[in-house]
Amino acid sequence: MSVTSTVRAEQVGPAYWRVTFDNPPVNLYDPDVESDLVDVLDRLEADRDVKVVVFDSAHPDFFLAHLDLGRIGEHGPGMPTWFDIVERLQDARYITVGSVRGRARGIGNEFLTALDVRFASREHAVLGQLEIGNGIIPGCGGIERLGQLIGRARALEVVASGEDYDADTAERYGWVNRAVPDAELDAVVDRFARRIAFFDAEALRAVKEILGHEIPTPSAESLAATHERFIQLFTRDFVQERLGRAGALPPEAVLDLELNMGDRIGPRR
Template sequence: MSNTATASTHAPVRAEQQGPGYWRVTFDNPPLNLYEPEVESALAKIVDQLETDPDVKVVVFDSAVPDFFMAHLNLGRVAEFGEGMPAWFDMIGRLGNARFITVGSLRGRARGIGNEFLTTLDVRFASRERAVLSQLEIGTGIIPGCGGIQRLVQLTGRSRALEIITSGEDYDADTAALYGWVNRAVPDAELDAVVDRFAWRIASFDTDALRAVKEIINEEAPLHSPDDLAATHQRFAGLLARDFVQQRLQLSAKASPEVIYDLELNMGERLGPRD
């Protein structure tokens, strides 16, 4: 595997080797880091390449877009992902069962499918000052349809998952750490060093031992298969297809870039009633 897994530095996702056994994958789809077909295609190719390299031990996922780790799914292009989003469910299933350890380094907003991707990863560290997490779907009349419900229940427990999903609010890193949503909230100035130190330690250890640990933990806390998640995604698609939801999405799409960016920055507040 080459030191750069994508051909262009302007690709929406790129991978770079940091050293023996240690890779970083960076989302770079400005201005919002939306999850779009091009992002999925680039990410799938990177996952393919990482899986075929037996020397990979740890992969850190981060963002080059300061305010957004991954904003959410681009609902205006949902049909382009294929019915049931098969590539998405295949990819997150493979990451969950990959021989290497996956780590999220969270700055900015991870909402909707951005949070669903983050919770797919094995370990998550978040910037205390700059991380924002949310399952925002309830505010537009839909539900998390890409694994968010199941993974939040597993990470935070039933009551906190209900709070997160039914409120649609933004949550800060300290609250997320308290809930078990992320492993740790750290000062933003220390985030890179904390993640780097953790990744380098993993990269220094034995591959077979690391793989055994992950396999045993997956047996103790089983991951949800694509088939398990299919029924939830069907309910998501049915709710999304309703007229009032589509009308609301069309109105949002007509807003100016400045209005859209402000909305995306403050989505948790704007989707609910104002105080």
């Protein structure tokens, strides 16, 4: 097993790997996670036998919370490493699976939608695109991939409302493949992964490649244009002042915000 500071990669079987996000306290996506994830993808690409990779979290309340906006400048203009990561996952010869417990918002949800298959804990999975609450938009593929998965009207609902969505709703929308009782999630995902690992690698690659050809992913040009729009919105004084106020909250208030963000960013009821 390989251990990095924020990502663990474990080879479960000859063709089956599990990758676990572990960046306490809330699993923010920051430059350390990004660097460690690149290292893990390098390892996976060096293993010619891998057929299936499951991505999960060590923290039951958070799969990937969202982008650490306080460190966004460290990713470089246009976040090139992020877009390279999702392209590598899209083009990978193996099947990628998300096992979702806890919150996957913002770039956490954008990571999930870049995977091939998603299973979610009925009791504990929370998905959403929170950006509208801060006067910005999903800038890392969230609008495009959500629209592809769940259709224009529902993607507009999710992105424009900024609300949290539970696993049953996400399943109904086609956002996740299945909502599973939490006590069964690990077994369901493991069974699926082991079946994939049992089958012929060339046939599995053919299935993924054909689906990718027939239902193409968003183009690099469209993603870059959306990210540029995100940066234009992000740099406005209004947005920076709002983010600064959130960053000055005491730790207990920050945790409450992270746990209940879909409710907290909207109008008071």
